[in-house]
Amino acid sequence: MNAHQITVPAVIYAGEGSIEQLRDIIRAERAKTILVFTDKGIRSYGLSARVEAICAEEGTLKVVDDLTAEPAVSDIERVLHEVEGDHPDLVVGLGGGSVMDAAKLASILIGADYTLHDLLVDATIAKKQVRSVMIPTTCGTGSEATCNAIVAIPEESSKKGIVNSCMISDYVILDVTMIAQLPPKIIAATGVDALAHCVECYTSKKATMLSDPYAKEGARKIFHNIRRAFSTAGDLAAKQEMLLGAYYGGIAITGSGTTAVHALSYPLGGKYHIAHGVSNAILFAHVMEFNKDACADRLAELCDAVFPELAGKSVEEKADYIIAEIAAIVRDTEIPTSLEEFGIQPEDIDFLVTAGSQQTRLLVNNCKELSLDDIRYIYKKVL
Ligand SMILES: NC(=O)c1ccc[n+]([C@@H]2O[C@H](COP(=O)([O-])OP(=O)(O)OC[C@H]3O[C@@H](n4cnc5c(N)ncnc54)[C@H](O)[C@@H]3O)[C@@H](O)[C@H]2O)c1
Ligand SMILES: [Zn+2]
Known part of the structure; x- marks a missing residue:
């Protein structure tokens, strides 16, 4: 069945x-x-x-x-x-x-x-x-x-x-x-969190025909509106789209499930009190890059839905474009791109690897299995 x-x-x-x-x-x-x-x-x-x-x-x-x-x-x-x-x-x-x-x-x-x-x-x-x-x-x-x-x-x-x-x-x-007066910093962090919900749920092992349309449409709304919502306080049209995108991301979570971005993010929030959206944003593109060989086709499908103008590109190019765009959004909305400013040191990595690997509820959803070495590799990249 x-x-x-x-x-x-x-x-x-x-x-x-x-x-x-x-x-x-x-x-x-x-x-x-x-x-x-x-x-x-x-x-x-x-x-x-x-x-x-x-x-x-x-x-x-x-x-x-x-x-x-x-x-x-x-x-x-x-x-x-x-x-x-x-x-x-x-x-x-x-x-x-x-x-x-x-x-x-x-x-x-x-x-x-x-x-x-x-x-x-x-x-x-x-x-x-x-x-x-x-x-x-x-x-x-x-x-x-x-x-x-x-x-x-x-x-x-x-x-x-x-x-x-x-x-x-x-x-x-x-x-x-x-959300009309929501500070741009919170729009950025929470908006990237919502984008992570959509992209993770679309590439999750638990994705289904029922969660896919929400993940895709949520991603489309957020990719196209987050910069405007961040930079133009009065752009209520962009902000309403962000609210809808975040809501669709929530439905996608219920029907599918987030993956390694959220799993590795939890110890960063739990121990170092980095805001949920910020810790996800720091990890997001790196985890997707790691996952890419196992989910390039899914990232390319997302690209088709969000950036139809790239229809002529190869699967690999479309997957790369989605990942590059995620990294660009994090930069453009001025979210930190590494753990440096949170005082996390190389000696903290052992704790992070152990705690991250225990987030099995989400790690099992990831399209690619992560060994302890893989988890270490990802945390080291964002140090
Ligand atoms: N239940 C779920 O499915 C789910 C999914 C992802 C994250 N979470 C959890 O949600 C929490 C994070 O939530 P969040 O990112 O929405 O932030 P938040 O609720 O922690 O709020 C962050 C700050 O923003 C302020 N704030 C909220 N709305 C504001 C507004 N309109 N204007 C000005 N300031 C405002 C709050 O007062 C607070 O100080 C974490 O605990 C995370 O683990 C839950
Ligand atoms: Zn989240």
Whole structure:
């Protein structure tokens, strides 16, 4: 049998001003008590004002905003403890991947008879407890579409993904006004993260006929819009395309899976606290170059979808073009291209190789097997 499956959020709103649809969602859900997860930064930029106003007009609102970026298990436990005893009818995640992951975990943990630690051991036991709405304020993780929540495990200096399709949100709002003021640096890092989702998922061993169209279209949108979204604050058309591209990347993750870029990136975030998008960006072109002989045909197909003007080129040339374009985007959007500025030294490589090789959940998806020497080779290239 060769049956494929993909689970996607049920209702999606997109476009400038679509945040107003939150009112319809609350009414459709007959939600009386609404729990909004966000962070202090987002709140201070005024991004949560409209969401809070709508929720407060429609019911009883509780806001949790003391979330840290790239949360650890203990951070999630702390915020869950804060809402213990609350019985929300709806959970809203308004923020980047860090906030949305926390909100998604809340949607399966509030009122449950299992704990976050239980899920770290076996995530298959999870069940949706509270329906959820995700509203991204970065254009990267695609967490609004995925079945994953990523938590840092400081004692292992790494991160772990909790995966269960019951975490997929019930509603998504992709309103460009949420990223209109996003600093260019965050647009760049989160945008390259989203591009990595699309390219990794397209070249993943787990890619299917259901994930491919999302990966391709997400890549096309991001390749063509990231520079404009980065350099022109007022280019809302490019930014809306970025939001959609990131969302498609999230669906691609659910249907397929990321590969060695994300696997080798986790220890860089977990131990050295390099932002997720930045560590992926540093590794991205190098991992693709390493993978190229095993996935040149897939990279060439992507090239056909994204840059149809190169149709006459060979498979090899098209694969090279995609990889060169990834490297150029990282440079043009001023993301660091090596680990140098993060103080990582040659003596750190042993730790990175061991920790990176333990990310087997993602490494098994990579089109080419990576030996310990291969992993060492890649980390050395980005030192
Ligand atoms: N669940 C998934 O499928 C998935 C996929 C990839 C990554 N992740 C996780 O997501 C997290 C990273 O998320 P992220 O890259 O979106 O960043 P983030 O959520 O960590 O936010 C980064 C910073 O940007 C700020 N910010 C967010 N929106 C803003 C806005 N509109 N204007 C100004 N500042 C804003 C935040 O306050 C924060 O300080 C990591 O923990 C990563 O592991 C999850
Ligand atoms: Zn990612």
